[in-house]
Amino acid sequence: MPRPNLNPVKQLIDQLALHDLISAEDRVAFYELPYSSRQFEAGTYLLRDGEITSHCAILVSGIAYRHKVTSDGSRQIVSICLPGEVINLQQLYLDEADNNVQALNQCQISFISHAALRRLVNQRPSIARAFFASTLVELSMSREWMLSIGRRDARARVAHFLCEIALRLNIDGVPDGTSYELPMTQEQLGDALGLTAVHINRMIMGLVKDNLITRRKHGITIPSWERLVQAAGFNSRYLKLNG
Amino acid sequence: MPRPNLNPVKQLIDQLALHDLISAEDRVAFYELPYSSRQFEAGTYLLRDGEITSHCAILVSGIAYRHKVTSDGSRQIVSICLPGEVINLQQLYLDEADNNVQALNQCQISFISHAALRRLVNQRPSIARAFFASTLVELSMSREWMLSIGRRDARARVAHFLCEIALRLNIDGVPDGTSYELPMTQEQLGDALGLTAVHINRMIMGLVKDNLITRRKHGITIPSWERLVQAAGFNSRYLKLNG
DNA sequence: GATCTACATTAACCTTAGTTAGTCTGCCGT
DNA sequence: ACGGCAGACTAACTAAGGTTAATGTAGATC
Numbered sequence A, B: 001m002p003r004p005n006l007n008p009v010k011q012l013i014d015q016l017a018l019h020d021l022i023s024a025e026d027r028v029a030f031y032e033l034p035y036s037s038r039q040f041e042a043g044t045y046l047l048r049d050g051e052i053t054s055h056c057a058i059l060v061s062g063i064a065y066r067h068k069v070t071s072d073g074s075r076q077i078v079s080i081c082l083p084g085e086v087i088n089l090q091q092l093y094l095d096e097a098d099n100n101v102q103a104l105n106q107c108q109i110s111f112i113s114h115a116a117l118r119r120l121v122n123q124r125p126s127i128a129r130a131f132f133a134s135t136l137v138e139l140s141m142s143r144e145w146m147l148s149i150g151r152r153d154a155r156a157r158v159a160h161f162l163c164e165i166a167l168r169l170n171i172d173g174v175p176d177g178t179s180y181e182l183p184m185t186q187e188q189l190g191d192a193l194g195l196t197a198v199h200i201n202r203m204i205m206g207l208v209k210d211n212l213i214t215r216r217k218h219g220i221t222i223p224s225w226e227r228l229v230q231a232a233g234f235n236s237r238y239l240k241l242n243g
Numbered sequence C: 001g002a003t004c005t006a007c008a009t010t011a012a013c014c015t016t017a018g019t020t021a022g023t024c025t026g027c028c029g030t
Numbered sequence D: 001a002c003g004g005c006a007g008a009c010t011a012a013c014t015a016a017g018g019t020t021a022a023t024g025t026a027g028a029t030c
Helices: A008-017 A024-031 A114-123 A125-151 A154-169 A186-193 A197-209 A225-232 B008-017 B024-031 B114-123 B125-151 B154-169 B186-193 B197-209 B225-232
Strands: A036-040 A045-047 A055-061 A064-069 A075-081 A100-103 A107-113 A178-181 A214-216 A219-222 B036-040 B045-047 B055-061 B064-069 B075-081 B100-103 B107-113 B178-181 B214-216 B219-222
Touching: A008 A024, A008 A055, A008 A107, A008 A125, A024 A114, A024 A125, A045 A055, A055 A114, A064 A186, A064 B125, A075 A125, A075 A186, A075 B125, A107 A114, A114 A125, A114 B125, A125 A154, A125 B064, A125 B075, A125 B114, A125 B125, A154 A178, A154 A186, A154 A197, A154 A219, A154 A225, A186 A197, A197 A214, B008 B024, B008 B055, B008 B107, B008 B125, B024 B114, B024 B125, B045 B055, B055 B114, B064 B186, B075 B125, B075 B186, B107 B114, B114 B125, B125 B154, B154 B178, B154 B186, B154 B197, B154 B219, B154 B225, B186 B197, B197 B214
Parallel strands: none
Antiparallel strands: A036 A107, A045 A100, A055 A107, A064 A075, A064 A100, A178 A219, A214 A219, B036 B107, B045 B100, B055 B107, B064 B075, B064 B100, B178 B219, B214 B219
């Protein structure tokens, strides 16, 4: 159920402010941007490989995933998009999209025209800088994801993923007993972590058996953050959340 | 042997100009930046995890690799840096480095102070934009790398890597018979592709046997670009080299 | 030339994760 | 209540890639 009065621009600013200061004047300038909003059902493509867009799409509520497909059809999910993120920031300056984004659950998207955003960014170096910083963080996250896929074993990979999402949803820290909804099938988890759904299932069962997580439908609960972090070899530094 | 009169700023501009237009005025402003240069031997760390830098380091000549290490010590190389790239652009706006960069062969690095570069970028939105675009391309490359590690089999992974490097070194295309030097050990290749050195060896031997590549020391020759591309499932779109 | 060292290469064997093929469960629509 | 379906779960088997260990080879050092 989408909350009715989420302000897209506020979401975006809050996201940018995670990694850079946004002055009061910048905020005012931001709030002058015109936008329009739409709801999309789970599964809808929010961006398609090859697409050329005229508007930036801000994910206001819901969760989406970004993925690429090899020439022989297997899929790799390369990131999870959470609210506040601009789904197609790449298209602001590059032409064609080279990846897909799909909604995991119902998503509200707000659109701001490239022209308006480019103008804002050209007039306000500090806003340009905030977008830049946020893209640098995205790059940092993608490097950690590579490390997971390339070098962690399946169990640590799953645990690491669960840690990352937990922390991104609870940026001030994850007290023991924290729960969150992860509306992903095990097949999608597999595509995210470079594994098969069957093996994801084995690993999840293992984590549950060892009481590193508990589950209820798509809800994940973390009884002990420290123990999960340990199993994952997780270090949150790459998320750049503190400072 | 480093060529004596490489101009670091020119290298940087050329790199940026791959993905965005750089006006004559921007170039002039660029050339006013003060810099200093140094040579580093193969193996030297050019950036260390945790480091805070005061200068941007432009790779002027040579090849370097960026890597991260898991808590239990295995290493994943997450990108290859070629001349013109700023090795630590992240540190211009974020504090601590969260990855390492090491020289693969002898590298010339030129340093420009963060302060000077920030000033330039603040005064010239078009330069800010060029750095942004180049970072977006880096992000795009890292996504393709994830796709390789997560979903391509070992043989395609090696072939894909060889394709990417060939094209980045020969941005106008790779005619049949193109050769290049890849100063990487098989262990480093393994760390780049999420495989072991032993298995890299098996795959390389296979590619040689099938005449997809030929070798001489660290030199790679590609007899048929089309066949290598085929074996790799390679599509260069993600490199954003044309347009 | 003798030796050292780093790296490439190969073989034999092992482990992790993939594959296939099912059953089970809960939810949805009628 | 019924059937249909997507997704979770399991088991048996396979295969890709990892591990270990040995041999080969070319430069570098003395």
